Amino acid sequence: MGANRIRTHDLKTWHAPFASLWSGAKKHEVRRNDRGYMAGDVLYLREYDPGNGVHIHHTGRAVCALVTYVSEGGTWGLPADLCVMSIEQVDTTVHYTIGCFDVAASKATQ
Numbered sequence: 001m002g003a004n005r006i007r008t009h010d011l012k013t014w015h016a017p018f019a020s021l022w023s024g025a026k027k028h029e030v031r032r033n034d035r036g037y038m039a040g041d042v043l044y045l046r047e048y049d050p051g052n053g054v055h056i057h058h059t060g061r062a063v064c065a066l067v068t069y070v071s072e073g074g075t076w077g078l079p080a081d082l083c084v085m086s087i088e089q090v091d092t093t094v095h096y097t098i099g100c101f102d103v104a105a106s107k108a109t110q
Helices: 015-023 103-108
Strands: 008-014 028-032 042-049 057-071 082-093
Touching: 008 015, 015 042, 015 057, 042 082
Parallel strands: 008 042
Antiparallel strands: 028 082, 042 057, 057 082
């Protein structure tokens, strides 16, 4: 990972797992590794409400988290296309808009 490399990922998160992220109890994310996640990446985990299954919408709440470790798929019994990311919560907001989290400040907490 390059010293100045900042990769951010804006991700939908359903309500039940988001509640545990919001409280700080959940310290990991299991995702399909279609983005090449790496330690040092920043995740914007945005709460989504499935509504009636047709009209899915963002609630406004979001958690900014730093990826501290990635367990790659194909190891430890994980399917090849999945990964488990250890994460550290950096910030939260109830009014998410693009740019509301300070990525430089997030990276400074490493």
